[in-house]
Amino acid sequence: MNQQPLSLYLHIPFCQYRCSYCDFNTYTSLGDLKALYADALCQEIQQVGRSAANRYHAETIFFGGGTPSLMSATQIRSIMETIQAHFPLSPQAEVTMECNPETINQDYLRKIRTTGINRLSFGAQSAVGTELQTLGREHSFQTVETAVNTAKQVGFTNYSIDLIYGVPGQTLESWHQSLTAALNLDTPHLSLYCLTIEPGTPMHRWLHNGQIKPPDEDLAADQYELACTLLGDANFIHYEISNWCQPDRPSEHNLAYWRSRDYLGLGAGAHGHVAGTRYHVVKQPRSYIKRMNQEQATPFPFTSAVAGNESLTPDEQMGETMMMGLRLLQEGVQASLFEQRFGRSLTDVYGPTIDELTSWGLLTWHNHGESLRLTENGRFISNQVFHRFL
């Protein structure tokens, strides 16, 4: 049987401490649940694997969180073995794990490498001590350097570093320092995120109390521009709005999202999207474990832990394809793939909108209509451009 490619996202909802800006589905007091949680994840993989009935192989796997590197190597191994029993890994499969630099050591990295993890994503965030404090991170940049060098020593050649700009107190100079420090680690991939201060976080409270200044959008735009210049000079490819890589080193897992491919969401609070159906898993880890212990027969891709789902209309699917695809700066939305998928051409569906946005210099056709892409000006107001397709 011809197996279709699939991506798997696995959520690990445990952290040692809570960063001041974090509103992710993660918990600092539930560490005792890790073993039960790993078992529940294996049950979930088995359940969805049985209904998948050998129709899929895993092309990318991503352990995100939370802090996946808090799971023991034995727990990661049993999860990986369960995946491989139901979703055979393609030979070139990319298997990423997010790591907090202070949680790993050589022995741990060596062990998880033998489970099939072949890419690490380090949450560095900044190379400047005061900014790390503001962000509530408990590591120093020296810890990041040690973690990356240890990863290299044990044989990881593919890794990524996350940095944050728009941090209160951050300047153009200190941002330059963080970018340079990350480049000095010879990283094949960089993700640069603009800080958003979410309601309910300590940082939101500080903003409200006047302890920190509101974000300076102009400075953030200058910081983004500086990153574009610096990374361009270092021969990095700016392949997605917030992501840069050395040649042939993009995040294949995230490419699957941006190319609107199918992916499973496994673990507490995870989101999945398969064949035009979006779904989400129950958020609380205890409820998740409980639900996975009460197994019932469910149609693919659902499991006992799925808390809600919606079928997208063709219009919604096309809008989402535009929004995700235009994020890819070198690739854009491929006209032929769009037509193959929806049975209608890009110009048939969005002709007047595309004409308007191209006349304003925000979108551009490449190779005589082969693909539609954001222009440099379009990148700065990408959300407004995307909105026109939704």
Ligand code: SF4
């Ligand atoms: S390590 Fe990541 S997931 Fe955990 S609290 Fe910090 S930002 Fe949130």
